[in-house]
Amino acid sequence: MKSYGLRNRRAAPALLLWVSSIAFAPDIARADSILSPVGPVGAGNKIILLDALTIMLAIVIPTMLATIAFAWWFRASNTRAVYRPDFTYSGKLELIVWSIPTLVIFFLGGVIWIGSHKLDPFQPLPSSAKPLEIEAVSFDWKWLFIYPDQRIASVNRLVIPVGRPLHFRITSASVFNTFFVPRLGSMIYAMNGMVSQLNLQADKPGTYLGISAMFSGDGFSDMNFDTVAVPAGQFASWSGGVKGAALDRAAVGQLLKQSRAVAPYTYRGVDTSLFNAIASQKLPPGEGPTTGRGGPAGRHVMPHGGR
Amino acid sequence: MLGKLGWNAIPFDQPIPLVSGAVVILIVLGILIWVIAKGWGPYLWKEWITSVDHKHIGIMYVLLGLIMLLRGFIDALMMRSQQTLAYHAPGYLPPEHYNQVFSTHGTIMVLFAAMPLVIGLMNFIVPLQLGSRDVAFPTLNSVSFWLTATGALLVNLSLIVGEFARTGWLPYPPLSELRYSPGVGVDYYLWAVQISGVGTLLTGINFVTTILKIRAPGMTYLRMPMFCWTALASCLLILAAFPVLTATLAMLTLDRYLGFHFFTNEAGGNAMMFMNLIWAWGHPEVYILVLPAFGIYSEVISTFSGKPLFGYRSMVAATLFICIVSFCTWLHHFFTMGAGGNVNAVFGITTSIIAVGTGVKMYNWLFTMYGGRIRFTTPMLWSLGFMTTFITGGLTGVLLAVPPVDFMVHNSMFLVAHFHHVIVGGVVFAILAALAYWWPKAFGFRLHEGWGKAAFWFSFVGFYVTFVPLYVVGILGMTRRLQHYDVADWRPWILMSALGTVILVVAVICQVVQLAVSFMRRNELRDVTGDPWDGRTLEWATPSPPPVFNFAVLPQVQDAEAYWDVKRRAREAATFGKEPEYQPVEMPRNSPTGFICAFFATIVGFALIWHIWWLMVLGLIGAYVTFVVFAWRDVPEYVIPADEVARIDRANREIRQEALAGASAT
Numbered sequence: 001m002k003s004y005g006l007r008n009r010r011a012a013p014a015l016l017l018w019v020s021s022i023a024f025a026p027d028i029a030r031a032d033s034i035l036s037p038v039g040p041v042g043a044g045n046k047i048i049l050l051d052a053l054t055i056m057l058a059i060v061i062p063t064m065l066a067t068i069a070f071a072w073w074f075r076a077s078n079t080r081a082v083y084r085p086d087f088t089y090s091g092k093l094e095l096i097v098w099s100i101p102t103l104v105i106f107f108l109g110g111v112i113w114i115g116s117h118k119l120d121p122f123q124p125l126p127s128s129a130k131p132l133e134i135e136a137v138s139f140d141w142k143w144l145f146i147y148p149d150q151r152i153a154s155v156n157r158l159v160i161p162v163g164r165p166l167h168f169r170i171t172s173a174s175v176f177n178t179f180f181v182p183r184l185g186s187m188i189y190a191m192n193g194m195v196s197q198l199n200l201q202a203d204k205p206g207t208y209l210g211i212s213a214m215f216s217g218d219g220f221s222d223m224n225f226d227t228v229a230v231p232a233g234q235f236a237s238w239s240g241g242v243k244g245a246a247l248d249r250a251a252v253g254q255l256l257k258q259s260r261a262v263a264p265y266t267y268r269g270v271d272t273s274l275f276n277a278i279a280s281q282k283l284p285p286g287e288g289p290t291t292g293r294g295g296p297a298g299r300h301v302m303p304h305g306g307r
Numbered sequence: 308m309l310g311k312l313g314w315n316a317i318p319f320d321q322p323i324p325l326v327s328g329a330v331v332i333l334i335v336l337g338i339l340i341w342v343i344a345k346g347w348g349p350y351l352w353k354e355w356i357t358s359v360d361h362k363h364i365g366i367m368y369v370l371l372g373l374i375m376l377l378r379g380f381i382d383a384l385m386m387r388s389q390q391t392l393a394y395h396a397p398g399y400l401p402p403e404h405y406n407q408v409f410s411t412h413g414t415i416m417v418l419f420a421a422m423p424l425v426i427g428l429m430n431f432i433v434p435l436q437l438g439s440r441d442v443a444f445p446t447l448n449s450v451s452f453w454l455t456a457t458g459a460l461l462v463n464l465s466l467i468v469g470e471f472a473r474t475g476w477l478p479y480p481p482l483s484e485l486r487y488s489p490g491v492g493v494d495y496y497l498w499a500v501q502i503s504g505v506g507t508l509l510t511g512i513n514f515v516t517t518i519l520k521i522r523a524p525g526m527t528y529l530r531m532p533m534f535c536w537t538a539l540a541s542c543l544l545i546l547a548a549f550p551v552l553t554a555t556l557a558m559l560t561l562d563r564y565l566g567f568h569f570f571t572n573e574a575g576g577n578a579m580m581f582m583n584l585i586w587a588w589g590h591p592e593v594y595i596l597v598l599p600a601f602g603i604y605s606e607v608i609s610t611f612s613g614k615p616l617f618g619y620r621s622m623v624a625a626t627l628f629i630c631i632v633s634f635c636t637w638l639h640h641f642f643t644m645g646a647g648g649n650v651n652a653v654f655g656i657t658t659s660i661i662a663v664g665t666g667v668k669m670y671n672w673l674f675t676m677y678g679g680r681i682r683f684t685t686p687m688l689w690s691l692g693f694m695t696t697f698i699t700g701g702l703t704g705v706l707l708a709v710p711p712v713d714f715m716v717h718n719s720m721f722l723v724a725h726f727h728h729v730i731v732g733g734v735v736f737a738i739l740a741a742l743a744y745w746w747p748k749a750f751g752f753r754l755h756e757g758w759g760k761a762a763f764w765f766s767f768v769g770f771y772v773t774f775v776p777l778y779v780v781g782i783l784g785m786t787r788r789l790q791h792y793d794v795a796d797w798r799p800w801i802l803m804s805a806l807g808t809v810i811l812v813v814a815v816i817c818q819v820v821q822l823a824v825s826f827m828r829r830n831e832l833r834d835v836t837g838d839p840w841d842g843r844t845l846e847w848a849t850p851s852p853p854p855v856f857n858f859a860v861l862p863q864v865q866d867a868e869a870y871w872d873v874k875r876r877a878r879e880a881a882t883f884g885k886e887p888e889y890q891p892v893e894m895p896r897n898s899p900t901g902f903i904c905a906f907f908a909t910i911v912g913f914a915l916i917w918h919i920w921w922l923m924v925l926g927l928i929g930a931y932v933t934f935v936v937f938a939w940r941d942v943p944e945y946v947i948p949a950d951e952v953a954r955i956d957r958a959n960r961e962i963r964q965e966a967l968a969g970a971s972a973t
Contacts, residue, residue: 032784032796034715048711056702059666066673067694074612076680084678088615093674097621101666105659112655112709117648119711140487175482176578178643178718182784186714189644191579192481192572196645213718215475215788217482218402224793285572288487 034182038204038229040125041185048115055108059100121186122197124167131167131199132160135275138170138177138190138212140258140286141219146247148272150239153247155255156225157264161235162205168198171279173256174286178214181227187213195279202229218289219260226264242266247274249283256286310918311491316469321404328467357897359445360855361430364452366749368427369742371452375420375459376735380815382412384808387773391805393791394798405790406473407492411462413476417592418500419459421730424738425599426455426510429538431749433514435846435853436532438523438862438869441895443516446937449901451506451513457905458503461912465495469916472496475788477585478559480570480578485563491916497560498912504553511545514538523845525864529623532844532868533609533616536623537602540630544591544598547634552588555581579644586637594633596730598626600737601668604690607740608672610840611687612679615868618671625671629664632657642713651710658708662701669698684840685759689740692767693732700728703778721781724774731770739766739818746825747834751851755832758821765814773807776800836966837959843871850959856894856947859956860887877967883960889953893944900937904930 037043074081117123124131135146136158146153158181160166170179172190180187184200190212202208212223230238245251247267252274277283318324342348355363385400385408392398400408434442442448465471472492474483483493518539522531531539559581561567568574570581609616616622638646638654672694681687703725706712716722739762747753780800785792825832838847848870849857866872877883910926913919 032794033782034784035782042715045711045715048709049706049715052706052709052712053702056705060698060702063669063673064695064698067676067691067698070673070676071681071691074676074679074681076613076682081680082678083613083680085614087674087678088617088619090618090674093670094618094621097618097667097670097674098663100670101663104666105656105663108659108705108709109656112659113652116652116655116710119714120648120651121643121645121714122647174572175487176479180784180786182715186711187643187717188714189641191644194579209784209794211784211786213786215406215482215718217487218406218473220788221402221790221792281573285481285486289489 032182032209036183037185038183038206038208039185039201040203041119041200042183043185044115044119045185048111048119051111052108055104055111059104119186121188121199123199125165125199125201127165127201129164131165134158134160134166134168136168136170136179136190137275137278138172138174138179138216138223139255140174140217140288141212141223141260142255142262143179143210143212143223143225144255145225146270146272146275147239148270148275150242151268151270151272152239152242152244153267153270154242155265155267156262157266158210158225158227159235159238160202160227160229161232162202162229164201164232166200166202168196168200169275169279170196170198171275172285173252173278173283174288175216176214177212177216177223179210180213181208181210183208184227189214192285193279193281202227205229205231217258219258222261242268244268247271249274249277252278252283256283258286258289308919310914310920312468312917312919316491316917317467318470323400323404324466331463331466353897356902357449357899359441359449359895359898359901361434361442361445361448362749362853362857364448365427365429365431368423368430368452368455370427371456371459372420372422372424372427372738375415375423377815378463379412379416379420380811382408382415384812386412387805387808389790390792390801394801395793396791398791400790402790403470403473406788407471409788410472410475410478410492410496411465414472414496414500415459415462416730417476417596418503419455419462421596421734421738422503422507423455423459425541425596425734426451426507428603428738428741428745429510429514429541429599432745432846433517433535433538434521435748435849435857436535436844437518437521438526438845438858438864439517439521440857440861440892441521442513443521444513445895446898446900447509448513449898450904451509451901453901453905454506454509454908455503457909457912458499458506460909461495461499461502461916464913465492465499469495477589479585480559480562480576480581481572483559483563484571486571493559493563494916497556497563498915501553501556501560502908502912504549504556507545508549508553511542511549514542515546518542523858523862523864523869525862526869527864529620530864530867530869532602533605533619533622533626534599534602534844536626537598537600537605540626541595541598544595544630544633548588548591548595551584552592555584555588558584582641582644583637586640587634589640590637591633593730594629596734598629600693600734601626601665603737603741603744604672604693605668605675606844607686607690607744608675610744610842611682611684611690612676613682613841614675614679615843615871616671617674617677618667619867621667622671625664625667629661632661632664636661636708639708639713641717642710643717655708655710655713659705662705665697665701669694684743685754685756685763686740686744688760688763689736689743692763693736693740696732696736696767696770697729700725700732704729716781718786719781720777720785720787723787724777724781727774727777731774736766739763744840745846747832747839748837748846748849748851748853750829751834752825752829752832753834753839755821755825755828758817758824762814762817762821765810765817769807769810769814771807772810773804776804776807780804836962838870838963838966843868845869848873850955850962854955856892856952859889859892859952859959874967877963878970881967883964883967886957886960889949889956891949892947892952894947896943896945898937898940900933903933907933 137144172192177190188196188198208227210225210227244266246269389398389400469491558569568576570578636658639658780797834851837850907926907930914923
């Protein structure tokens with residue numbers, strides 16, 4: 001609580017700092033900020049963000065200043081300002097007025113085109129190391145991370161090796177969610193019946209916040225997971241020493257039931273066909289809640305009664 | 308007998324909705340009793356409820372919008388206070404309730420506050436600016452309004468009977484499918500939005516027809532005031548986009564009611580299709596709101612700069628450019644679905660291209676002020692507040708349109724801050740500017756400037772203190788719709804945002820006090836001339852408030868600024884010319900059709916939500932019978948005799964002649 005009090009007193013000056021220098025205030029460059037990335041993807045996104053911001057500020061700031069200056073100078077009480085009620089059209093000005101935004105968008109369009117291709121989440125990262133395969137599944141309301149090569153799995157805690165590319169395959173066992181670790185970089189949807197891919201890499205050891213960035217129901221606020229980046233050796237010893245029950249269809253059946261704020265735990269001995277079974281809907285998606293206000297479940301209108 | 312409806316529909320276990328619902332019911336009952344006791348019933352019925360006068364319908368739309376704006380604002384206060392309290396704590400709103408609050412906030416603010424306000428202003432202003440006596444289909448106009456009111460009523464009913472959607476303001480499947488949302492909340496959403504959507508679509512038809520076909524003689528397209536152009540563009544968007552919404556929600560309804568599989572997880576349903584379709588409506592919807600707002604700023608800035616709008620044709624082109632391009636950008640709402648580099652890049656570029664149109668507008672407003680004589684009235688302050696605010700809101704919007712940036716701030720508080728930045732700074736500021744600008748036209752007295760300026764400054768400052776911190780927490784990784792959180796770094800910013808909402812509360816109080824003070828001092832604020840701002844467009848040629856027929860004789864338009872041109876020629880000739888020859892005026896008769904239709908629509912909607920099938924059939928029959936009775940009417944119009952028209956217009960001419968003499972004397 002003490003540290004929080006300190007931060008609170010700093011809040012007001014920090015706002016001023018933020019307003020004056022928009023993205024560069026130190027407060028934002030800390031903690032789980034997307035402006036302090038710990039991997040190449042986050043760093044790439046950040047550069048694009050700052051590039052785009054700079055390009056736009058170059059015309060936004062003068063325009064804002066001009067707005068204030070014009071409004072003030074041409075105030076009715078200013079006798080020195082020349083009243084020109086007939087100044088209603090100027091071909092030259094119109095040309096400039098259309099050209100400035102157009103040229104900026106041309107420039108920005110290039111940034112967008114290159115950025116979207118280079119930083120496409122499906123794009124493998126350039127690296128000599130073989131990517132670590134991780135399969136992420138969103139349930140109501142927790143994350144399951146399967147390490148198929150290690151045959152282990154972890155709930156609500158993602159342990160990753162530093163310096164090695166990570167290749168995620170992501171799906172959902174119920175509604176939409178979004179897999180997102182702000183400091184690693186890009187997010188992507190988890191959707192039932194679909195497999196999304198995401199390539200990330202952590203270059204610094206540490207514990208980073210992981211969240212679902214897509215509202216998914218009542219337990220959504222607790223769909224957080226610690227992302228623990230550790231040196232490769234430590235990762236190997238962790239993955240070798242993971243304890244827990246086997247992850248089979250029965251265990252997945254338990255996960256499919258709705259539960260909130262699930263404390264992290266692990267599985268050892270994973271049926272590696274499970275991810276594809278969920279993604280291809282061979283394992284049916286979660287059943288959802290059993291009640292809702294306004295009648296018992298309301299399912300009676302569904303002719304075949306769900307599954 | 309009553310379908311799913313039972314006592315368990317009332318949230319007896321949740322005191323907040325129960326108590327607030329009871330308070331609302333008491334207030335409504337109190338007003339009803341007051342109206343009956345004062346004997347105002349017949350007046351309200353004749354002059355307002357059954358009125359087909361576009362001015363009265365416009366005012367009712369604005370009233371509905373303002374009430375819903377307050378309701379949505381209360382929801383916002385609940386969300387901000389919940390997040391303020393829910394740090395390492397559950398707060399006071401459980402997720403079941405909190406999720407309804409943010410869903411209601413979004414639905415109400417966009418569909419039942421902003422839309423009625425914008426449509427209400429179009430109703431009031433467009434026919435006056437076009438120099439016409441009414442809209443193309445006056446009774447249909449009344450139907451539109453009452454169907455919108457039905458939708459608003461259903462949303463508010465869900466507060467105490469059942470629940471509202473817990474899915475967010477756009478009910479994304481599979482979360483909104485029966486499996487994951489078994490309650491009636493999503494059904495309330497679907498029917499409320501469907502019914503009011505019909506009303507909005509009819510408004511679109513009505514105003515496109517009005518603007519294309521019912522203009523004063525000589526009012527060519529390129530002489531139409533800017534607000535009419537933006538209203539036209541907005542209504543064209545309504546025509547193109549609202550059927551998409553209707554169809555999309557109909558598909559979700561079929562999923563939920565009849566076991567279809569358009570968007571379900573199983574049996575080949577595809578939820579991604581819903582996101583595409585809903586945003587194919589949802590993105591143009593943003594421009595349906597903001598284009599008329601741009602029109603309002605154009606009128607206000609031009610009037611208070613004492614200059615015609617700079618680059619009028621360029622502005623028209625930019626409006627239509629935005630109108631078209633807005634249909635080519637919807638995918639930017641889900642770059643993170645993983646469509647791939649090419650698709651994302653194309654939609655990122657189309658999105659940022661819209662900024663060309665808005666940029667052009669921004670510069671043209673800037674040059675409208677250049678060489679002007681700017682009066683800093685309340686509407687002008689709102690407009691300047693908009694110009695300085697919207698440009699950075701647009702900046703963050705274009706940032707979000709850059710896919711690699713969106714990959715990090717999609718669905719975050721950064722996004723929340725962005726769309727409030729543009730909708731509050733763009734649409735809400737415009738509505739408040741319009742309220743102050745056209746209030747004297749509607750009610751015959753000006754609004755109090757002091758309270759209006761106080762409301763502006765508190766809103767302006769409160770807006771920044773509320774939403775800038777949300778940008779920051781977005782950058783710190785905070786996603787939207789969190790009911791509670793444990794991250795210490797977010798905490799100070801959330802507190803600062805809460806402080807901002809306190810400032811905004813003061814702003815709202817100032818705004819309400821302004822209305823009350825202005826009403827009490829209406830005699831000293833009286834607008835005698837009908838032209839309080841030295842206006843340039845035709846609405847200022849009418850008395851305040853305008854007579855039911857608007858114009859005794861249809862104006863002959865000879866210039867892009869029709870009324871400015873009339874005044875200029877009158878000044879040169881020192882007279883408004885000789886009295887015209889008055890003719891009897893035919894006006895449409897009042898009709899209860901809209902009200903009765905909406906009554907039955909409410910019954911149908913409620914019956915469908917609660918699966919009371921017999922009541923639904925009854926409601927449909929009632930609505931159909933109403934339509935048949937209306938279609939068989941014998942006398943659709945009544946005549947105002949020429950004497951009466953002359954009497955009203957002579958008074959108006961006399962005042963203007965006096966004002967002219969007074970102006971030339973000084």
